[in-house]
Amino acid sequence: MTSTDIDAARLTLALNELRLPAIKALWPRFTEQADKEGWPAARLLSALVEHELAERDRRRIERHLAQARLLPGKTLETFDFAAVPMVSKAHVGAITAGDSWIGKGDNILLFGPPGVGKSHLSSAIGLALVENGYRVLFTRTTDLVQKLQQARRDLALESAIAKLDKFHLLILDDIAYVTKDQAETSVLFELISARYERRSMLITANQPFGAWNAIFPDPAMTLAAVDRLVHHATIFEMNVESYRRKAAENAKGPGRPPQKASPADMTAD
Template sequence: MSAVPMIDAQRLSLMLNELRLPTIKHIWGDFAAQADKEGWPASRFLAALAEHELAERDRRRIERHLAEAHLPAGKTLDCFAFDAVPMISKAQVMALCAGDGWLEQGANLILFGPPGGGKTHLAAAIGLALVERGWRVLFTRTSDLVQHLQVARRELALESAMTKLDKYHLLVLDDFAYISRDQAETSVLFELISVRYERRSLLITANQPFGEWNRVFPDPAMTLAAVDRLVHHATIFEMNVESYRRRTAQARRTGAGRPATYTTPKVLETIRDNQNENDDLASDNQNRH
């Protein structure tokens, strides 16, 4: 710590509080001592303080954005099995994770495929990568968001709810085809798509192709209009692979430590011996009685 009179240090601390520079408030003393010892010019000292303040602000901002994103835990690109989904280009996914080329334009990303194919994992991993790069993301089940918007409409606060969602550069709508066909639900979902069209991005995971979206939007005209808005500026991944969960379960069943998939003659013999023993004991008990 440099030899600064206590009253000056206290005054400086108050000024840094007023300027909302908490990191500089905590590190300036050590940096000042190092600058005095090594003969730093004033510009280097000031730049070092500013760099640390900015870095800490970035860290805190990312922490806040991660907390608000509600991303499922453990879904990262590092643990996504790209080799199990050969139709997905890892290079293309990494490019999407930068966000610059599509989030700024309000473009969309749509992931199709059967259950268990990795759609939710990939969507969450992309969302995490975008948050780490400074974008704001919200991950939600489509049905949960639709219910939230329905409540807002009943309370005459739908416009306010849409405005709050507008702060997110990307909304991840998971399990898009799992909402019911209630007219009120499809109405708020269509309104969300329309409000964000060409302004803010959507990432949608769905089990059903567009041709079966009449299950989501019972009105054919609404279905056509929704699909038209979603695909106008969109990247579409078709992940038509075997269920990852099913493959994992099968591997567990046939892996080390699992029961044999067939019974050997020796095991059969042991089972028969045990069964004969049990039968003899049962017979003896009956004879006693």
């Protein structure tokens, strides 16, 4: 074994210890190129460090995308802004920069009937934010409420809500499908209160605020929840015809009777 081999082996071990995988993979090629082209040492070091940082960013985004649980294939590029003219593509693009409103814990609220793309748009905003370095969690509101209810039964609600603080944006999809008749939903109010002016929320809803008495246990709690959500919020009213309904009508052949919407069509957005 030559001295060069010994040095290379030691360097590989050291880079493993320092957790610098990109430099470990690239240094042989880069040093060879530097020797041939006469790079200054600072240029070689800078090139290796820049690639390590880029790889670290890539791995972080990959990890955060896995945690976000976003809807597959839902991007701003595939969202039909022309079909929802009241939603400005430029405005949404500015929102996905995220720096000012997320830092202040502001919210986004999307209202509209089923099938107009609320879930698509919310997931696409989440994706763009993850790509810009933010941590996001997308969840159906009913699923999260059930988890928080279980945490309350286990006397761990405060801890469960605190764990959600790691996400800069919490996307609650289909809040209107949560009803106080299904289970006590005061845990949802506690979550909204805990994140108020601290951490941002994006909420989609099929029903206007006036119908939210069906969600919370009493009118006073409904009023308090709405007040906290709208205090610092951007609100999009997506009152257009359902994409799915139009697609179903276009798919009908001559003489075919109208088809009833499936349960999935009524819940997926």
